[in-house]
Amino acid sequence: MKQSDEDINNEIADLERRLAEAKARRSRQPPPPPPLTSSPSRPTRQNLSNHFHLLLSDSALPLGSFAFSSGLESYLMHGKTGHHTHTSFPAFLPISVSSYASTTLPFVLSAHRDPSFSNLCELDDAQDATIICTVGKRASVAQGRALLGIYERSFATAPGVSFPRQATDDLKQYSRLLKLQSGRADDGGPPAVSAHLAPLFGAICRLVGMSLEQTAYVFMLGHVKALVSAAVRAGMFGPYQAQKTLAGGTVRTLITAMVDREWETRVEAAGQNVPVMDLWFGRHEVLYSRIFHS
Amino acid sequence: MASSPFPKSSSAPGEGRIIAKLLPEGISGLEAFTYQYPLKLISPSRPSEDQSVLVFLLSYGGGLVAGDNVNLKVDVQPRAKLTIVTQGHTKVFNSPTPDIVTRQAMHVHIASEGALCLLPDPVQPFEGSVYEQTQIFKLEKDASLCLLDWVTQGRTARGEDWSFVRWAGRNEVWTAGEGDSKERLLVRDAVILDSNKSHPELPELRSSMHGMGVMGTLLLRGPLVKSLGEFFLSEFAALPRLGARDFRSDAAKKAAAAAAAAAAEDGSVSPREKWRTQRLEMESRSKLLWSAANVRGCVVVKFGAPEVEAGRLWIGSMLEEEGSIAKHFGEHALMCVR
Numbered sequence: 001m002k003q004s005d006e007d008i009n010n011e012i013a014d015l016e017r018r019l020a021e022a023k024a025r026r027s028r029q030p031p032p033p034p035p036l037t038s039s040p041s042r043p044t045r046q047n048l049s050n051h052f053h054l055l056l057s058d059s060a061l062p063l064g065s066f067a068f069s070s071g072l073e074s075y076l077m078h079g080k081t082g083h084h085t086h087t088s089f090p091a092f093l094p095i096s097v098s099s100y101a102s103t104t105l106p107f108v109l110s111a112h113r114d115p116s117f118s119n120l121c122e123l124d125d126a127q128d129a130t131i132i133c134t135v136g137k138r139a140s141v142a143q144g145r146a147l148l149g150i151y152e153r154s155f156a157t158a159p160g161v162s163f164p165r166q167a168t169d170d171l172k173q174y175s176r177l178l179k180l181q182s183g184r185a186d187d188g189g190p191p192a193v194s195a196h197l198a199p200l201f202g203a204i205c206r207l208v209g210m211s212l213e214q215t216a217y218v219f220m221l222g223h224v225k226a227l228v229s230a231a232v233r234a235g236m237f238g239p240y241q242a243q244k245t246l247a248g249g250t251v252r253t254l255i256t257a258m259v260d261r262e263w264e265t266r267v268e269a270a271g272q273n274v275p276v277m278d279l280w281f282g283r284h285e286v287l288y289s290r291i292f293h294s
Numbered sequence: 295m296a297s298s299p300f301p302k303s304s305s306a307p308g309e310g311r312i313i314a315k316l317l318p319e320g321i322s323g324l325e326a327f328t329y330q331y332p333l334k335l336i337s338p339s340r341p342s343e344d345q346s347v348l349v350f351l352l353s354y355g356g357g358l359v360a361g362d363n364v365n366l367k368v369d370v371q372p373r374a375k376l377t378i379v380t381q382g383h384t385k386v387f388n389s390p391t392p393d394i395v396t397r398q399a400m401h402v403h404i405a406s407e408g409a410l411c412l413l414p415d416p417v418q419p420f421e422g423s424v425y426e427q428t429q430i431f432k433l434e435k436d437a438s439l440c441l442l443d444w445v446t447q448g449r450t451a452r453g454e455d456w457s458f459v460r461w462a463g464r465n466e467v468w469t470a471g472e473g474d475s476k477e478r479l480l481v482r483d484a485v486i487l488d489s490n491k492s493h494p495e496l497p498e499l500r501s502s503m504h505g506m507g508v509m510g511t512l513l514l515r516g517p518l519v520k521s522l523g524e525f526f527l528s529e530f531a532a533l534p535r536l537g538a539r540d541f542r543s544d545a546a547k548k549a550a551a552a553a554a555a556a557a558a559e560d561g562s563v564s565p566r567e568k569w570r571t572q573r574l575e576m577e578s579r580s581k582l583l584w585s586a587a588n589v590r591g592c593v594v595v596k597f598g599a600p601e602v603e604a605g606r607l608w609i610g611s612m613l614e615e616e617g618s619i620a621k622h623f624g625e626h627a628l629m630c631v632r
């Protein structure tokens with residue numbers, strides 16, 4: 001039986017409609033993952049963040065961490081001069097990590113959760129008000145400026161890498177403010193921003209795609225690595241013992257426990273939980289001989 | 295809104311208010327002065343000194359019991375000077391459960407050229423106590439603040455040694471917003487002492503205090519304590535270097551000591567140098583440690599000592615030697631550090 005023209009026309013119209021719908025459905029779906037065997041011509045988001053994760057956790061990251069002992073040198077000297085009886089690295093490590101987490105980690109977490117320009121400035125200003133010793137302030141600012149420099153000169157300019165636009169703009173604005181005021185005469189008030197390490201670390205880790213948990217862990221591990229390398233430099237033990245300490249269960253479970261403890265801590269509630277640490281830090285300035293800046 | 299069958303209460307428990315102002319005759323007085331149980335305030339009606347108006351901050355029964363909530367608001371009006379002291383340690387009694395927190399809060403506003411001197415006795419938290427303290431200071435232009443905040447290990451006679459459940463203290467110094475300018479945080483000094491070990495490798499609270507029996511903070515800001523702040527910074531810079539070796543022979547040491555003694559005899563050593571020598575001896579004998587730093591226009595001094603009395607002697611000696619607290623606020627400002 002011969003189909004009428006109308007039926008054919010209807011069928012064509014129906015097929016065209018279904019084709020259009022199917023095309024629309026396909027465009028709404030995410031593209032399929034590239035096959036594992038092929039080598040991608042440009043990095044995917046996942047291995048990009050992995051790459052920067054490794055860079056930021058590398059002890060070769062030139063923040064100058066090796067120059068700071070976070071109070072270890074002063075602690076040793078106070079022990080030697082009879083101010084406390086038992087002096088050892090296994091005794092210093094947990095209190096140093098706990099103290100660093102309770103004073104500093106909330107600033108990292110907050111910057112990662114909200115890396116906007118305004119929050120970054122507020123966090124930096126609040127942390128500047130919280131670090132009540134000259135030596136600690138110097139260490140935090142030196143490392144923060146180094147990290148910002150590394151981001152600007154190495155990360156942001158890396159070919160074939162693109163970071164989220166808003167986040168890079170926020171950091172650009174922050175950096176501009178920092179440069180603007182460093183050339184300005186001191187009018188008596190504290191500077192708007194100083195480039196403390198913790199907020200910048202949180203914001204930059206977020207920008208390269210690291211998770212909040214990874215960021216907190218890497219930040220605390222960085223502190224432990226700096227302490228261990230300071231201990232090696234101060235002659236407390238050798239590099240194999242250093243690696244044994246880093247690989248040991250104490251470091252791992254300690255960092256996890258500290259991240260858990262500070263996960264919800266607001267920056268307003270951050271504070272010193274080992275008060276003698278402030279004294280050792282502050283009194284680093286009265287040591288007769290020093291090999292570290294803190 | 296349903297109306298309550300009870301008469302409206304205008305104040306909550308432990309509320310207190312102090313307003314200090316400059317009286318017409320040019321001395322400082324109190325414009326308002328109210329308090330409520332468990333807080334008690336006393337101001338001598340016939341003060342012996344008039345550099346500043348004196349208020350005793352007390353509590354009924356000489357301490358704070360579990361769940362007490364003290365909330366003091368202080369206003370220092372332009373050019374007025376207020377001194378707040380205590381009568382003995384602020385005892386904090388034990389809490390039946392850790393969720394019953396004993397709290398003290400102080401909110402202070404100091405107007406232009408006004409000044410507050412707060413040199414109280416230390417807080418003495420008992421075994422099992424849970425305590426939180428917040429002290430917020432907002433300073434207008436050229437306002438001055440001298441604040442001492444110190445805490446002890448507890449009742450040593452009963453074997454207490456940082457045996458409380460938790461002690462958290464926070465001091466904040468802000469510039470008060472005036473006109474277009476926003477208020478700004480200058481210093482936040484927060485200490486959290488918690489008996490809850492968050493990891494098995496962490497030491498007990500008492501051993502993390504490394505033998506200290508008292509820990510204190512002195513915060514200074516403003517024109518009336520400028521010289522005092524500089525004094526602390528210069529004395530800190532002049533501390534003998536820790537770990538310095540003495541390479542002199544015994545004979546040379548003896549000769550130097552004899553020369554120093556002779557100089558002290560004939561008066562060629564200044565009283566300040568003599569005082570410093572004695573103070574340094576006392577610091578080393580009592581194992582007192584301290585540091586001082588300029589933080590955003592405030593001077594922050596931290597100190598710790600194994601014995602509470604050594605801490606008191608030290609801070610008292612520093613304040614008395616420099617002299618400006620007694621000059622600006624009167625001798626009565628120093629009664630808790632003597």
